[in-house]
Amino acid sequence: MIKVLVVDDEKLVRAGFIALMPWDKFGMQVVGEAGNGEQALDFLTGCETDLVITDLAMPGMSGLELMRALKGKRPDIYIVVLTFHQDFELVQEALRLGAIDYIAKVQLEKEKLESVLARIVERIQSDRAKMARRVSQPLSVAVYPEKTLVCLFSGEDGSAGILPAQLAFLSARGAEVDEGLWCLTAEDGSELPELLARCLRELGDREWVYLEPEGRETTDSRTLHKALRKFQQVGFFYERRPDQRTYRIGMDRLRLFAELREDPETFERLARLWSSSKWLKSEEAYRDNLQATQAALLAPGAVKEMFGKALQALSDLLSDPVSGSRPEGVHLRYWSDWVRELAAIRGTFAATYAKSLYSAEILESVTKAVQYISARLEDNLHLTDVAREVNVSRSYFSQCFKDLTGRPFNDYVRELRLERAKSLLASSDKPIYWIAEKSGYPDEKYFSKLFRARFGMLPSEYRADNAT
Known part of the structure; x- marks a missing residue:
C-alpha cells in the first residue's frame, strides 16, 4: 500500500481532491492532509508516508520550500505537484527538485484521474525496482547495457527549456545525473x-545527443559522467550541425573527453597560427588551421578568446575588410558558426585584396609588425627598428605599412x-x-x-567620467 499525504492551503480543494481520486484501485491510501509546508513536515515526523502530493x-x-526540505531530510519520499496549468515555471522548478509528476487542478476529470494515478504508481514501482537492483551492485560502478540511453541536452541552459510534460517523461524513465544530462532505462521487454x-x-524540437552503448560493458560511473559532462561542454560545440536534431556518439570517442585538459601551449600555438595572415591568402593554410583547432578540442570560451586576439591583430592590420566581420560572440555559439564566420572573413579579404600589389610575404611582414608594436607599446618604438625586425627595408616598409593599415x-x-591609455584609465x-x-x-x-588633443579632455577628466 502506498501511503499518501495531500498538502494544499485550500481546505475545500483538499477535501474534493481526496474524495475524487480512486485511491483504492491503485493500492494507495491517504493517511493525512496539511495546509502548508510546516504542517506537512510536522505530520511526516510521526507518520509513515510514501508519497506527498503538494500544491x-x-x-x-x-x-x-517543502520539497527542498524533504530532499535533505526525507529523500525516500516521492513528490507529485498539484497545481494550476499556468504555473509553468513553478512546475519546471519542482520537477528539477525531484518531483516525479504533476497534476493540473483544471484537468481533474474522471477519465484522466485513473491514468494520472496509474502513471504515478508505475513510476514509484519502477523506481523501487531500480533501487533494489542497485543495492546488489557495487556503488562505484554503473552498468550501461543495451537498454540504457544517455541523453545530453545542448545549449547553455541544458534542459531548462524543456516542457514540464517532457521533464515528467524523462523523470519516469531515469534520472538527471547532472544539468541537462539524463540516463534513461528502457522498460522491461523494450529495447534501445x-x-x-x-x-x-516526446522531446520535440530540442537538440540532444544520445550515447550509443557498446554491448553490456561495465563503466565506472564517476569517469563516465565526467566524460559526458565534458562532451556536453566541449564536444557538442564541435559536433553540432544546424540541420541535425539528434546525434550519436560511441563510447570510444566519449572516452577521449574523460581526461581532456586545458593546454596553454596549444592555445598559444593556435592563436599564433590564426594571428598570421597566411590563412587569409592560402586555402591550404586555412584548412590546416581548422583541422588543428578542431583536433585540439579547445573549450568554447577558449575558442572565443583565441579568435578575439587573432582577429583583433588582423583588424588592426586590415581594418576595412575585417572590422565589419569582427565577432561579437552572441551568434558564434558553435564551431560551425565560427567556421562560417571565418569563411566570410576570407571572402571579404579576397574580394578587397584580389588586386593587391603586395605579396603574401609582405602581408605577413606587416602582420608581424603590428603584433610587435602591440606587444611593445611601452618601449621607444621607431619605424627603422620595426622594419629591421620584419626584414623589410625602411622606405618600402613605411609605404607598405601605410597602405595596409x-x-x-x-x-x-x-x-x-592612446587607446591603451583610455582602457587603463577606465x-x-x-x-x-x-x-x-x-x-x-x-x-x-x-x-x-596628446590625450586632450585626441579626445577633448584631460586623462583625469576621462577617468572621472568612465571609471568602472
Whole structure:
C-alpha cells in the first residue's frame, strides 16, 4: 500500500481532491492532509508516508520550500505537484527538485484521474525496482547495457527549456545525473530503438545527443559522467550541425573527453597560427588551421578568446575588410558558426585584396609588425627598428605599412598608445604618470597634451567620467 499525504492551503480543494481520486484501485491510501509546508513536515515526523502530493503556492512554507526540505531530510519520499496549468515555471522548478509528476487542478476529470494515478504508481514501482537492483551492485560502478540511453541536452541552459510534460517523461524513465544530462532505462521487454523512438516523439524540437552503448560493458560511473559532462561542454560545440536534431556518439570517442585538459601551449600555438595572415591568402593554410583547432578540442570560451586576439591583430592590420566581420560572440555559439564566420572573413579579404600589389610575404611582414608594436607599446618604438625586425627595408616598409593599415607608422603607434591609455584609465586607479609610462609616454605633461588633443579632455577628466 502506498501511503499518501495531500498538502494544499485550500481546505475545500483538499477535501474534493481526496474524495475524487480512486485511491483504492491503485493500492494507495491517504493517511493525512496539511495546509502548508510546516504542517506537512510536522505530520511526516510521526507518520509513515510514501508519497506527498503538494500544491506549490501556499502561505508560510511553499511547496517548493517543502520539497527542498524533504530532499535533505526525507529523500525516500516521492513528490507529485498539484497545481494550476499556468504555473509553468513553478512546475519546471519542482520537477528539477525531484518531483516525479504533476497534476493540473483544471484537468481533474474522471477519465484522466485513473491514468494520472496509474502513471504515478508505475513510476514509484519502477523506481523501487531500480533501487533494489542497485543495492546488489557495487556503488562505484554503473552498468550501461543495451537498454540504457544517455541523453545530453545542448545549449547553455541544458534542459531548462524543456516542457514540464517532457521533464515528467524523462523523470519516469531515469534520472538527471547532472544539468541537462539524463540516463534513461528502457522498460522491461523494450529495447534501445524503441526507447529512442519514444524520446524522439516526446522531446520535440530540442537538440540532444544520445550515447550509443557498446554491448553490456561495465563503466565506472564517476569517469563516465565526467566524460559526458565534458562532451556536453566541449564536444557538442564541435559536433553540432544546424540541420541535425539528434546525434550519436560511441563510447570510444566519449572516452577521449574523460581526461581532456586545458593546454596553454596549444592555445598559444593556435592563436599564433590564426594571428598570421597566411590563412587569409592560402586555402591550404586555412584548412590546416581548422583541422588543428578542431583536433585540439579547445573549450568554447577558449575558442572565443583565441579568435578575439587573432582577429583583433588582423583588424588592426586590415581594418576595412575585417572590422565589419569582427565577432561579437552572441551568434558564434558553435564551431560551425565560427567556421562560417571565418569563411566570410576570407571572402571579404579576397574580394578587397584580389588586386593587391603586395605579396603574401609582405602581408605577413606587416602582420608581424603590428603584433610587435602591440606587444611593445611601452618601449621607444621607431619605424627603422620595426622594419629591421620584419626584414623589410625602411622606405618600402613605411609605404607598405601605410597602405595596409590606412595610417602612417607614427600615427598608428600614437593611436594605439592612446587607446591603451583610455582602457587603463577606465579600469585602474593607478596615477596618471603610471598610465602615461605604460602607454609609452614617460613625459606625463606631453601625454596629457596628446590625450586632450585626441579626445577633448584631460586623462583625469576621462577617468572621472568612465571609471568602472
